[in-house]
Amino acid sequence: MPGHPERVRVLELLQNGPIPVRDLLGEIEVEPSSLSQQLAVLRRSGIVVSIREGSAVSCALAGGNVAELLGAARRILFELITGQSELPAELQQANPQLALAPGGTSPRS
Template structure:
C-alpha cells in the first residue's frame, strides 16, 4: 500500500528544506547550469553541492546531463519554478504583515511609558 498523499507531500517539502537546495532550484529556474557555474552562486563546498544535487536528483526535481567534463543540471518541471514563485509571494505577504505590526508597535505608546 502506498503512503498517504499528505505523507508524500511532507517528504517532498523535507526535500526542499535546505537553503542550498532552494538556491540551486532558484538558479535552475532561470536556465540550465553547469555545476561549476552554481558553486559561487550557492556558496558551499563542491562536495556539499554534489550531495545536495544528488538529493534533488533522487527526488526527481532535477535532471543532469554530461557534456565533456562538465555536468549540467536542469529542472525536471517548470512547475518547480512556479512553486518557488508562489513561496516568494507568500513570504512577501507574511513579511509585509510583520512590518506593519512592527510599525504599529513602534508608533504606539509603550506600556512602560505614560502616553504623552
C-alpha cells in the same frame, strides 16, 4: 525537501535554465562535496535533473511546475514578511501600552 539554504539557492539559480555544476559552485561558494550532496537530494526528489554534455554535467529544473512552485513560495514569503513588518504598527495602534520603547525595551521598564 528544498528547505536547506543551499538547495533553495540552487533552485533559484536554475530558474533561468540549465547551469553547469562548476558554475553553481562559483555562485553558491560551498565545498564541492556539500553541493554534490544537496544536488543528490534534489535529484532524488525529482525536482532537478542532471544533463551530461561530454565530461561536463549541468543541472536543470525537472519541469515548469517547479519554477511555478518557487514563484508561488516567493510570493507567500514576501507577503508574510511584509505582514510581519506591519504587525508592530497595528499592535501599537490597538494598544499603545504594548509598544516597545526605542532600544527594544518595554515602556514600563
